[in-house]
Amino acid sequence: MATVPSKFPDAKSPSVHLAHPTPSERRAFLTNNGQSWRGNLTIEQYLVREDAVYDYLTPANMTYWVLVDGDGEERMVLSSCETYKRRGIVAREGKVKDVVGHGIGSVFCRPELRGRGYAGRMMEELGKKLQHWQTEEHECLFSVLFSDIGKKYYAQFGWQPFPSTHLHLATIPLTTPSLPSLPPTRPLTTSSLPPLCTLDESLLRHRLPPTSAASPSTSLVTFLTTAELLGWHHVREDVIATATFGRPAEVRGAVCGEEGERVWCYWLRSWYNADGTNTERNHLHVLRIVVEGWDGADGGAVGEGREWVGGIAAVLDAARREASGWQMEGVEVWNPSEVVVEAGRLLEGGCRVEERETESIPCLRWYGERKGESVRDDVQWVANEKAAWC
Ligand SMILES: CC(C)(COP(=O)(O)OP(=O)(O)OC[C@H]1O[C@@H](n2cnc3c(N)ncnc32)[C@H](O)[C@@H]1OP(=O)(O)O)[C@@H](O)C(=O)NCCC(=O)NCCS
Structure with missing residues (x-):
């Protein structure tokens, strides 16, 4: 020692x-x-x-x-x-x-x-x-x-x-009826993640440059949410789930809609409370939200994408139902877009958007060319979501 x-x-x-x-x-x-x-x-x-x-x-x-x-x-x-x-x-x-x-x-x-x-x-x-x-x-x-x-x-x-806001949704009991207007969701398990991650990567590669709202000298940077990255989150999660609840987690996210028009999210259960019977600070974190059919999903123009609000609300609703079974106070979505916030507001009980001042502040050091006064002038961090956390 x-x-x-x-x-x-x-x-x-x-x-x-x-x-x-x-x-x-x-x-x-x-x-x-x-x-x-x-x-x-x-x-x-x-x-x-x-x-x-x-x-x-x-x-x-x-x-x-x-x-x-x-x-x-x-x-x-x-x-x-x-x-x-x-x-x-x-x-x-x-x-x-x-x-x-x-x-x-x-x-x-x-x-x-x-x-x-x-x-x-x-x-x-x-x-x-x-x-x-x-x-x-x-x-x-x-x-x-x-x-x-x-x-x-x-x-x-x-x-x-870099920005450190999140959307918070309170957990709801599984028995609470869903809004009839929301599309039905299907659970995502580990085996369904790799093809979705591959598709997400290729969509992201095509979407980044044309959807840039930044100036030409700004670099758009993002991590790829690969199946391996998700696996890292889930290995950690499963050790805790098994130690606390006697079983690993099975459901890793939710998807709705048909191919070409799907909305899905991956999630991670995070337990921070040292008291296993207390839900405070325990959250189901949405790691990433993907909208298959919308070019603007990762940094599109403000005011667009309203047609995806229902699908996003549906996967968020699935997330807060899942959270209820795992000793959690709610769901967090990091740096939500306007459309995601609108989706959160659609759900019963609504949501709140908070800025974290102390904990889990995303910070980036840039090794590329510098022109602006601060890194945030030179770099726009796209999809600054929980998936990137470590
Ligand atoms: C944070 C930590 C790594 C700093 O280690 P250290 O060797 O004391 O760091 P340094 O001597 O280089 O710097 C000390 C400064 O860190 C900052 N600091 C340390 N803890 C801090 C805290 N909880 N909040 C804000 N600033 C803090 C302060 O500016 C402090 O200066 P001060 O002593 O004059 O107040 C250490 O306190 C630690 O291990 N904390 C517990 C684990 C942790 O929170 N790690 C950070 C995870 S992001």
Whole structure:
């Protein structure tokens, strides 16, 4: 188990550097950071979850990082985090490019070492490193993180905050009748996801450039919601569902309409309340909403797409019914478009739109060309939805 140093190294010291943890260092920092992120799991269950995720992704797509002082057996771990290599696309001036976008998660410093600049030094080093990390196939043009400590801290290291609103819908009992005007939905299971993800990717590639409302010098960036990315969310979810409810989740989303005109969403059950009997802060997160027949679904002109409101309302209604069976207070949809908000309002009980100021703030660091004063002048983050979270 890690000890408190008798003398704290200076965060700027040349002996302090970024490295990868040994298996025992990894176990030690997970045991520590589990206090922050285990939710309703015990530390042992949390370690099982983290192992399951690492086994699923393999080192090709997931990397652990530590800031250490010194080398060899004597080195001391000062802070830690992990990164996920993800597929992204960047569209600019009508051209779409495949890129790597790294996601950063679990930035952590032990309580007794805090306030000495260790996490800051780690972020400084990591920010530079990621630009060229795992870029054998595609260049890396951006990295993201989801700050739980507000909008300022990570901005000083280059990760600028992006919109952080969400639509909230309260859970309803399964017995509540559906609005008769809504189209019927069908559940999505794991096996139905890969073809939908492939179709979503190809639609997104075609939609990005022409639907840009941004200036020509603005780059549109987005992560691709691949079946592998969804699998990562669902591996985590299933460990918690099994530990808490004795069964993995089966339904991964909902779809309505016929081919060519479908609306679907993928979802994720997120339990944050340490008390397994309390629903507060537990949400079914809509990972992404896809409208097959509408070019403007990811960034189209304001005022369009009204004909899809019923379909979107139907899948949101399915989401809040699903949430009721899993000890949740409601459903969240991150950065909803106008049409999604309209759909939420259509449902009985309505919805509210909130801005998060402290938790899960999407922050992006851009490695491409800079012209504007802030990153948000140069980059528009399209489909800034929960699917991108890590
Ligand atoms: C956030 C964390 C990694 C910072 O580690 P650290 O080594 O102390 O960071 P640094 O010394 O580089 O910077 C300290 C600064 O971080 C900021 N900070 C730390 N915790 C914060 C919080 N909860 N809210 C807002 N800012 C915070 C403050 O600006 C602080 O400066 P201060 O000590 O003068 O107030 C550490 O506090 C931690 O592990 N917290 C628990 C896990 C967590 O929330 N991680 C962040 C996930 S996004």
